[in-house]
Ligand SMILES: Nc1ncnc2c1ncn2[C@@H]1O[C@H](COP(=O)(O)OP(=O)(O)OP(=O)(O)O)[C@@H](O)[C@H]1O
């Protein structure tokens with residue numbers, strides 16, 4: 001290391017350095033550019049690593065000489081011994097004035113950022129020196145929720161694809177771990193259909209990506225919970241929407257009871273089959289309902305032929321009734337049903353939605369045999385997103401062709417299903433004193449489109465589902481990667497749960513201040529540099545870039561955390577999959593999931609489903 005000057009002033013964010021001479025500057029100026037590093041002694045064995053923010057030349061008017069000063073921001077400290085360097089990000093003891101300052105050589109920087117026991121996940125190269133590979137603690141990176149933010153075109157999607165390829169050991173179109181199977185799973189909500197090519201490898205690479213586009217995806221409407229069904233079929237700002245909801249709810253429950261007679265305690269949210277066309281007929285009949293109003297006779301629905309309907313609930317699901325005409329004559333007096341004429345717009349909307357070919361994957365998905373999906377097919381529906389079909393570790397849900405108005409609903413349903421799987425699988429494993437060994441990572445591309453900060457009722461369902469993952473998912477091995485070009489417009493609840501940040505070029509002032517507020521204190525100065533970053537260049541901020549505290553290295557702990565979830569998802573990514581056991585466990589989870597949802601209101605429920613279907 002070359003000594004270049006002395007500290008003249010130090011504050012928590014900035015250290016001022018006066019260079020020894022003009023000659024020192026001239027000889028080393030190519031290493032003293034902004035964002036390069038300097039090393040500062042702190043008075044004892046520890047050294048401070050600082051990044052250059054500013055270099056200035058000030059003329060001394062009296063002596064007419066030029067003094068060069070550097071302003072540097074401390075990023076961490078290290079202790080060097082013969083075998084290794086222990087680097088710790090942040091929390092430095094500020095150096096006193098007159099402490100010497102050095103220029104580190106590439107070898108030292110390489111040792112600081114190089115691969116070590118924990119820091120073994122290569123995430124990229126240092127932007128100020130392309131020869132230096134940058135390693136982070138993969139377990140910490142993937143063990144917390146991650147936010148990837150940057151203006152449009154800053155390189156977010158490329159960065160995400162590159163990180164995920166590294167996780168999957170895909171390197172230049174080759175699968176480097178061809179003979180291993182991995183038991184993690186990455187699910188990408190791909191809004192612009194851009195990820196398929198990143199994970200499509202030749203057959204001999206033994207890597208199958210599971211792409212579910214609108215042609216392949218099947219998400220039967222009956223899996224939806226009340227919030228999602230109402231978001232799909234009911235216009236919340238219509239005057240009589242409360243009546244629409246009450247009658248729609250009644251019809252849904254009646255149809256569920258009709259098709260699942262063996263089940264008790266069915267409610268609006270139970271994920272069992274019902275027939276949406278029956279619900280449509282029910283609403284249509286309610287809209288035309290004419291009741292008998294002859295004195296002394298029951299006020300039941302009256303048909304055209306004069307007969308009264310005893311059990312209107314059943315009859316209304318079955319067929320469209322030809323009601324009697326209105327009459328005020330005493331002998332055949334009638335009156336309108338309570339909802340007569342109320343549901344014209346609701347019926348038109350149901351007809352439009354049910355005949356919309358783009359929504360067929362929701363309103364009328366069919367099995368290969370041509371039959372509709374029923375309650376017994378519950379597990380095969382869930383299996384399509386959960387992977388382990390054809391060894392897929394990456395599931396891309398291509399949402400590009402999905403109409404915008406149902407995007408939120410589809411994402412809500414998918415996220416809920418994935419959360420519930422993770423929840424129940426964890427529970428089963430914990431009952432057996434085992435840890436959850438199937439980590440999931442959910443990548444939410446263009447998150448501002450479906451989990452906005454404000455937004456109307458149409459976003460309630462997706463916000464609710466993803467916020468639950470943000471708050472509780474980690475306990476069950478489910479992590480989020482939230483990607484957005486407008487961080488200031490994404491739900492605060494979700495962003496505030498992210499501990500790890502990949503921050504690319506960010507030009508919008510609101511977005512910059514949103515990120516400034518989210519970043520740990522000592523990183524807020526980074527925000528000033530964000531508008532100037534080139535495409536693909538980014539800052540990594542979070543626990544995963546700091547080194548372990550200074551202590552003797554222990555053997556890495558791979559057991560339970562206090563919550564019983566394995567702490568090291570990345571470690572698991574690389575472990576060998578016990579395919580058979582996991583498939584068995586999976587079918588057990590799926591059965592349990594259904595059972596739990598069905599028995600939701602009984603005390604004998606083995607596990608309770610949170611935020612039921
Ligand atoms: N590491 C990189 N080095 C050089 N160029 C890059 C890098 N990453 C991305 N780019 C360039 O930036 C372009 C935009 O990248 P990308 O689509 O990932 O941006 P984005 O932030 O996801 O944009 P959007 O918000 O519109 O989705 C790419 O087409 C590529 O040319």
Ligand SMILES: [Mg+2]
Pocket residue numbers: 156157158
């Ligand atoms: Mg993108």
